[in-house]
Amino acid sequence: MVGKVLGFAAQIAPWAIVGGLAYAAAFIKPGVEALPLPQPLNEPRDLFYDVSESAPGQFWFAGNNGLILEGGQTIEQWQRHIMSEPVNLQGIAASTDGTVLAVGNAGWTFRHHGNGEWAPYHLPVSDIAGKLIEVTWQDGYFWVIGEMGAIFRTDAEVTQWEDLSIEGDVALNDIARTQNGDLWITAEFGTLYRSVDQGEGWKSQELGYESLRSVAFHGTEGVIVGNGGVIFRTDDSGLNWAEVSSPTSEHLYDVINDGERWLATGNSGVLLSSQDGESWSLLSPEGFADGYHTRLLATENGVLVAGQSIGLLSGERWMSLPDSLAGGR
Known part of the structure; x- marks a missing residue:
């Protein structure tokens, strides 16, 4: 009798297990709580176009996709x-x-002060070509071109806001001021x-045919x-310009001039x-990336560099940021 009972139990055991699993799948929900993944400071797809410093040691890199x-x-x-509009910040x-x-x-445009939020504002630009390329702080004003x-x-x-635009289909790349107060724009x-006259009127001149990207005094x-x-x-101060030999094409x-040299x-x-x-001569700091770099900024600790990679140039020593602060190079 005992043998018959055990034989019957052996026959139904697999079906009982299968039925139990089906019940668990239908009615028992797993209680695993997902752990949040940390957001890295910068990612391989990040690109940067400009850098500024708001206080000694506090700086800002503007990048792609509203970063x-x-x-x-x-x-x-x-x-x-991350800005509310996913546009490239130039x-x-x-x-x-x-x-x-x-x-x-x-x-x-996006404004930030203190611990406040970034406030967006849309300037009236062309629907065909409306990229804002540069902003600088000069003589108590922000200038945007x-x-x-x-x-x-x-x-x-x-x-x-004041609109002091130049008529015509031309891209303006950089703006700087001389010590006598004149404003200069490369295009x-x-x-x-x-x-x-502080942007009320502009006169142009041609320096060859290659696009002029940046000017500094x-x-x-x-x-x-x-x-x-x-x-x-x-x-x-810009009354006369002369082309000089360049070591690169x-x-x-x-x-910029960082107070000691031109870079x-x-x-x-x-x-x-x-x-x-x-x-001019070529510099080759160890570890300096071979991609593009678009902006230099002189600080008390060295020159900040923005581009395909970001970092700090001190003399001829290159430190990648923020990797070097986290124990990397």
């Missing part, structure tokens, strides 16, 4: 900000009181603009860089140095 990286002296001070600047203004494609001759000026609070097709000396590696220099996107950067990891703005 802004806020940086500091330690890895804990870094934050990742320029970023900070006022003396810490207001930060980012500008980008399709006429979008871009495609189709777009020039806008706004106050420190970013509340009142495509070798065009250079000058204003002696140090005292009465000035340097312009552009496509094809072209470099122009002035020693009289790669496009150059930015030039220029551009495509294919090109980095140039000059003491006088006339004789």
Whole structure:
């Protein structure tokens, strides 16, 4: 009798197991709680176009898809900000009181101050070519320039906007001021603009045919860089410009004077140095990426670089950011 009972139990055991599993699948829900994945500060797909500093040691990198990286002296001070409009942010600047203004494609601007949120504002730009390419803080105003001759000026609070645009289909790339107050804008097709009345009127001149990307002044000396590696220099605040020999034919996107030397950067990891703005040589810091770099910013700790990679150049030593702050190189 016992043997018959055990035999019967052996026959039904597999079906009981299967039935139990089916019941569990239908009526018992797993209670596993998913752990949130940490968001990295920067990702391989991130690209950057500009960098600014709002206070000593507090800087901002403007990037693609509405990305802004806020940086500091330690890895804990870094934050990742995403704007409400996923446009590429071409320029970023900070006022003396810490207001930060980012500008980008399709006429979008974003203002930030203190611990507040980023406030979007849309400027009236062309529907055909409405990219805002650069923003800078000068003489108590933010200046914004871009495609189709777009020039806008706004106050420190970013509340009142003035349209000072140039008529014509021309992309404006960079704006700088000399010590005598003149404003200079580099543009495509070798065009250079000058204003002696704070942007109310502009006069143009041609420096060859390559697009002029960036202009910077140090005292009465000035340097312009552009496509094809072209470099122009002035020693009289821009009254006369002369082309000088360049050690590269790669496009150059930015030039600065960091107080000790002139630096220029551009495509294919090109980095140039000059003491006088006339004789230039190539720099090759160890670890400096061979991609493009679009912006240089002199700080008390070195020169911040924005582009396909971001980092700090101190002398000829390169430190990738924020990797070097987290124990990397």
